[in-house]
Amino acid sequence: MPLVNAKEMNINNLEWTKAILLTAQELNSPVILGVSEGAGKYMCGYKTVVGMVNGMLEELKITVPVALHLDHGSYEGAKACIAAGFSSIMFDGSHYPIEENVEKTKELVATCEELGLSIEAEVGSIGGEEDGVIGAGECADPAECKMIADLGVTMLAAGIGNIHGKYPENWAGLSFETLDAIQQLTGEMPLVLHGGTGIPADMIKKAISLGVSKINVNTECQLAFAAATREYIEAGKDLQGKGFDPRKLLAPGFQAIKDTVKEKMELFGSVDKA
Ligand code: 13P
Numbered sequence: 141m142p143l144v145n146a147k148e149m150n151i152n153n154l155e156w157t158k159a160i161l162l163t164a165q166e167l168n169s170p171v172i173l174g175v176s177e178g179a180g181k182y183m184c185g186y187k188t189v190v191g192m193v194n195g196m197l198e199e200l201k202i203t204v205p206v207a208l209h210l211d212h213g214s215y216e217g218a219k220a221c222i223a224a225g226f227s228s229i230m231f232d233g234s235h236y237p238i239e240e241n242v243e244k245t246k247e248l249v250a251t252c253e254e255l256g257l258s259i260e261a262e263v264g265s266i267g268g269e270e271d272g273v274i275g276a277g278e279c280a281d282p283a284e285c286k287m288i289a290d291l292g293v294t295m296l297a298a299g300i301g302n303i304h305g306k307y308p309e310n311w312a313g314l315s316f317e318t319l320d321a322i323q324q325l326t327g328e329m330p331l332v333l334h335g336g337t338g339i340p341a342d343m344i345k346k347a348i349s350l351g352v353s354k355i356n357v358n359t360e361c362q363l364a365f366a367a368a369t370r371e372y373i374e375a376g377k378d379l380q381g382k383g384f385d386p387r388k389l390l391a392p393g394f395q396a397i398k399d400t401v402k403e404k405m406e407l408f409g410s411v412d413k414a
Contacts, residue, residue, distance in 0.1 A: 147336070147408045148172040149401055150211060150358035152179050154192065155390055156365075159397040161196055164204050167402060169410040171204065172228065174211040174356060175221075186210075186224035194225075204414035207258065211356065215244050222251060230260035230297070238263075238284050242291065249292045260354075261288045264299030266334045277301040277335070282321040289326040295354055297332035298322050300347075305359050307338045314343050316350060323351040330354060337363075341407055348409065355408055361397045368396035 151157045151173050164171035173193060180186050193208050209228035210221040218229045231248045233241035245261045252259040264280025280298035289296050300322075301315040314333075322331065330353035333339075337359040339347075344355065372392045377383045405411050 147404055147410055148174040148209060148211070148332075148354055148356040149361065149404070150174040150176060150179065150356065151183075151189075152362070153183065155394045156361065156397060157193060157196060158200070159394050160401050161200055161202050161206065163398045163401040163405070164206065164414075165200070165202050167405050167411045168204060168414045169405045169412070170206070170414050171405075171410075172207040172209045172354065174209050174358070175226075176211045176358075177213065177217045180210075180217075180221075186221050186226065190225040209258075209260070212262075215248070218248055219251075222255065222257065226257070228258040228260070228294075230262065232262045232297075234262040234265040234299075238287065242287055245288055245293065246291050252294075253292065258294035260295045260297055260332055261291070261293040262297040263288050266297070266299050267303040277303040279315050279318040280322065282318070282325050285322045286325040289329045293329075295330040295332050296322075296326065297334055300333075302333055302335040302339070304335045305337065307335075314339065314347060316346060319347060319350045319352070326351075332356065336360070336404070344407060355404075357400075357404055360404075361400050364396040364400045365393035368392035 149160045149171060151160060157173065160171060160173060175189055180189055183189050190208065197206060207228040208226045209230065210217060210226055211230055212232040213221060213230050215231065218231045221229050229252065231245055233244050249259055263285045264278050267277045278299040279301055285296060285298050300318045301312060331351045332354040333347055333352045334356045336355040336357035369392060372378065372389065378389055382388060
């Protein structure tokens with residue numbers, strides 16, 4: 141099915157995956173489970189991720205459309221995820237010169253087409269916090285976006301001033317001028333907005349109206365999970381009865397992820413779109 145205002149919620153472990161899948165099912169929303177290469181490694185590797193997700197789809201009786209998607213994949217990572225059974229990949233060639241990005245994306249588009257997988261490509265790198273330095277979000281060149289879009293990718297991530305992680309106080313906001321220019325050239329191509337954490341609701345809505353069909357959120361779930369877990373421990377609940385049992389200890393964080401995912405699905409307009 142086409143990705144209409146779908147959203148990518150990144151997963152980090154079993155609790156994350158279960159919380160996102162159950163919320164998507166409850167709200168009758170399609171969902172894309174995003175897995176970064178680091179998170180894939182943390183979860184023991186891509187085969188473990190595929191096994192866990194497929195197991196949950198069956199045993200939790202999930203019937204809404206779910207994609208298992210590699211987030212910001214390298215060329216090698218993309219190939220490994222295709223082999224492991226992911227249904228969607230992102231090849232992030234934005235750090236290569238545009239000719240090399242085109243070359244590698246083209247090859248992966250052909251593989252994905254053959255296997256019936258979806259593929260996201262990226263133009264104009266998305267900034268964010270790295271080693272304590274906050275980089276400004278770059279704006280993609282609309283002409284380069286068209287070059288990549290024309291390769292037959294399923295969706296395109298383009299930098300429009302968005303960044304991963306928390307936005308700095310003096311963030312200039314999304315560049316709707318860039319988004320509009322990209323959309324004018326790429327037409328029907330679904331655009332992807334990375335760095336969904338902390339973008340004000342009015343900007344999200346405007347971005348959707350200008351062609352954004354997939355929004356990635358990760359940090360916001362992490363913050364919600366950490367805050368709820370902190371509250372539980374600071375209240376001394378892990379010291380009461382069997383409060384130290386991980387099934388109890390992680391329960392407030394699990395619920396916090398569910399609440400965050402619900403809020404995002406409502407804001408992004410994916411509820412009842414399954
Ligand atoms: P945030 O962590 O800022 O929500 O970004 C998520 C993302 O874009 C993953 O690719």
